[in-house]
Amino acid sequence: MYLVFRCDCGRALYAKEGVATRKCVCGKTLKVKERRIFKNVETAEDAVYVVQQMQEENYGKTGFTTADSIKFHRRF
Ligand SMILES: [Zn+2]
Known part of the structure; x- marks a missing residue:
């Protein structure tokens, strides 16, 4: 799992279940247990896929932000 x-910082990360901490590229060390888990997946491939989806959601959109998309982001 x-x-x-x-x-x-907004970046999406994944960690194998049981791993205590994960370091983000921003330099912050995250305690996995204290994070709100966005999704559980079975394989590393699935985890990479979900992370990519989340990243695209953050950075892949065109330059403007709508009220709707802010609401959407805050759910996470
Ligand atoms: Zn970070």
Whole structure:
């Protein structure tokens, strides 16, 4: 099982279940148990896929932000 979660900087990360901490590229070390888990998946491939989806959601959109998309992001 792999856990997918977000860093405070907004990046999506994944960790194998049972791993205590995960370091984000922003330099912050996250305690996996204290994060709100976005998704549990079975394989590393699935975890990578979910992370990519989350990243695209963050950075892949065109330059403007609507009220709707802010509401959407806050659910996570
Ligand atoms: Zn980060």
